[in-house]
Amino acid sequence: FLILTSFLCVLAAQLQLRPSMAAAGALPRDLFNLGIASRICTDHNSTAKASTDFGHMFEATPEALFHPRTPADIAELIRFSSSSPAPFPVAPLGNGHSGRGQTLAPGGVVVDMRALGRGHHARRVNVSAAGDEPPYYVDAGGEQLWIDVVRATLEHGLAPRVCTDYLHLTVGGTLSNAGIGGQAFRHGPQIASVHELDVITGMGEMVTCSVTKNSELFFAALGGLGQFGVITRARIGLGPAPKRVRWVRLAYSSVVSFTKDQEMLILDRASDFGFDYIEGQVQLKRTLFEGPKSTTFFSYGDITKLIGLASQSGLSTIYYIEGAMYYSEDGTTLVDQALQKMEALLGQLSFEPGFVFSKDVTYVQFLDRVCEEERVLRSAGVWDVPHPWLNLFVPRSRILDFDAGVFKCIFRDSNPAGLILMYPMNKDKWDDRMTTVTPTSDDVFYNVALLWSALSTNDVEQLHRDNKAVLAFLEKANIGYKQYLPHHTSQDGWLQHFGVKWSKIIVLKAKYDPQAILSPGQRMFLSPA
Ligand code: FAD
Numbered sequence: 161f162l163i164l165t166s167f168l169c170v171l172a173a174q175l176q177l178r179p180s181m182a183a184a185g186a187l188p189r190d191l192f193n194l195g196i197a198s199r200i201c202t203d204h205n206s207t208a209k210a211s212t213d214f215g216h217m218f219e220a221t222p223e224a225l226f227h228p229r230t231p232a233d234i235a236e237l238i239r240f241s242s243s244s245p246a247p248f249p250v251a252p253l254g255n256g257h258s259g260r261g262q263t264l265a266p267g268g269v270v271v272d273m274r275a276l277g278r279g280h281h282a283r284r285v286n287v288s289a290a291g292d293e294p295p296y297y298v299d300a301g302g303e304q305l306w307i308d309v310v311r312a313t314l315e316h317g318l319a320p321r322v323c324t325d326y327l328h329l330t331v332g333g334t335l336s337n338a339g340i341g342g343q344a345f346r347h348g349p350q351i352a353s354v355h356e357l358d359v360i361t362g363m364g365e366m367v368t369c370s371v372t373k374n375s376e377l378f379f380a381a382l383g384g385l386g387q388f389g390v391i392t393r394a395r396i397g398l399g400p401a402p403k404r405v406r407w408v409r410l411a412y413s414s415v416v417s418f419t420k421d422q423e424m425l426i427l428d429r430a431s432d433f434g435f436d437y438i439e440g441q442v443q444l445k446r447t448l449f450e451g452p453k454s455t456t457f458f459s460y461g462d463i464t465k466l467i468g469l470a471s472q473s474g475l476s477t478i479y480y481i482e483g484a485m486y487y488s489e490d491g492t493t494l495v496d497q498a499l500q501k502m503e504a505l506l507g508q509l510s511f512e513p514g515f516v517f518s519k520d521v522t523y524v525q526f527l528d529r530v531c532e533e534e535r536v537l538r539s540a541g542v543w544d545v546p547h548p549w550l551n552l553f554v555p556r557s558r559i560l561d562f563d564a565g566v567f568k569c570i571f572r573d574s575n576p577a578g579l580i581l582m583y584p585m586n587k588d589k590w591d592d593r594m595t596t597v598t599p600t601s602d603d604v605f606y607n608v609a610l611l612w613s614a615l616s617t618n619d620v621e622q623l624h625r626d627n628k629a630v631l632a633f634l635e636k637a638n639i640g641y642k643q644y645l646p647h648h649t650s651q652d653g654w655l656q657h658f659g660v661k662w663s664k665i666i667v668l669k670a671k672y673d674p675q676a677i678l679s680p681g682q683r684m685f686l687s688p689a
Contacts, residue, residue: 210270218261227275239364254333273303302332319401342437348589359389362673383596386679402486411515437484446575
């Protein structure tokens with residue numbers, strides 16, 4: 161044990177485990193003698209584009225923005241940096257929808273992954289649906305947006321089993337975290353559906369990996385926060401796609417009934433009875449009273465009805481289960497069967513009587529629903545604002561404590577703009593060999609996502625204070641949570657985040673990215689610049 165500990169200490173020292181976003185310095189001149197030099201842009205317009213992200217809370221300008229034509233271009237850049245006497249950071253930029261500067265590379269080069277899919281190069285989304293028998297899968301470039309992957313697979317009547325709520329994220333970007341959504345209770349996160357990856361390591365080696373081939377790198381890269389390699393291709397399992405979706409929101413006044421019903425619903429792992437998609441939302445009373453009078457889901461009449469519910473009972477919070485049931489539109493019998501199935505299911509749930517809100521949409525409309533919200537928010541000028549998000553995984557056994565301490569105490573009288581998600585997932589659908597971490601206790605944990613939008617400087621400060629108060633409460637109450645899309649600013653923070661996995665992370669980092677050049681914006685290891 162002592163030998164192992166000293167070994168890890170040496171590795172940690174070599175990797176200089178101190179978080180940092182500081183640094184800068186010119187890139188080595190020789191870089192501009194490489195064949196890829198014409199695609200490395202150092203002009204202000206280019207570097208400015210890569211100097212912030214969706215969160216709009218961190219800024220750092222790289223030395224250059226690189227537009228690769230092929231994965232081999234990326235390998236050449238990384239090989240050059242890692243073997244240089246003056247290595248520099250390299251950060252793949254997917255669609256830049258991180259919240260806390262995870263794509264930034266001060267003093268280094270940001271790789272515009274989306275450039276791989278541009279131009280007249282080989283098609284980088286290829287669906288394999290030959291024959292009537294599964295397995296069906298899609299080979300998608302790491303730079304591809306999920307919306308494009310979904311559209312390509314739907315042409316074959318197939319779809320990824322799990323989609324994030326928002327599809328304008330890249331394959332590499334979500335697989336570097338986990339990729340969760342309302343289908344994860346049944347199929348696990350997106351990383352659980354990956355059969356194979358092409359990864360470029362921190363030494364510039366191009367490696368194909370899977371559960372049976374180079375499995376160590378495969379598991380490391382999935383949920384690996386970009387620390388062990390750049391994902392340039394993922395082979396993702398597919399299932400049959402439905403044509404249409406019955407989409408409901410059910411309102412609850414009691415958190416106990418809300419969580420009890422959610423947990424009962426996710427126990428059902430087969431698709432022949434329950435919902436195919438389950439999420440949940442929390443609405444603070446003041447956001448209902450003072451927020452928009454209609455949304456992309458709720459009409460003016462719906463909101464008026466919900467305000468009535470909140471006023472009558474003096475509630476501080478309303479909860480919604482969001483469920484979706486898939487069906488095929490071929491033939492009235494099937495439509496009737498779907499309706500009966502929905503009625504039977506709703507009959508078993510304890511939402512407020514009469515508070516069922518429903519829609520009937522195509523599958524692609526359902527999957528791409530957040531795009532409609534984006535359109536509305538953009539036109540109101542509140543999409544490109546700071547987003548001090550806090551995403552948490554909370555063990556089932558402590559979710560009521562969380563509700564009492566956070567929603568009914570810290571946010572009791574607040575009216576922050578944004579959205580709160582809260583829905584459970586089954587832990588046994590997560591493969592612990594992958595890098596992502598989940599709470600260690602309980603077989604079920606909740607994703608609680610505080611998705612704030614700050615509309616003024618005061619809001620930013622207030623929301624930072626609120627988030628800090630939430631974290632302090634979680635620590636004090638010993639909730640045993642994990643952050644999702646984690647953000648830690650100290651080595652202790654990462655150590656606590658990864659727990660027993662941390663020593664393995666250090667060994668893997670030393671093996672696959674010994675110069676610690678990859679994705680420095682995660683602030684896990686000190687980057688060389
Ligand atoms: P980026 O922000 O560009 O990159 C993220 C990180 O991954 C960076 O560290 C980057 O260096 C690294 N990276 C990027 N590409 C690669 C690659 N090819 N190989 C290795 N590392 C790479 N997440 C969910 O799980 N479920 C949701 O429902 C969900 N909804 C969201 C809705 C919105 C509106 C937003 C803004 C985010 C949402 N997210 C959700 C979070 C999202 O999945 C992550 O922020 C994701 O990383 C963003 O993808 P991206 O392509 O923009 O990645």
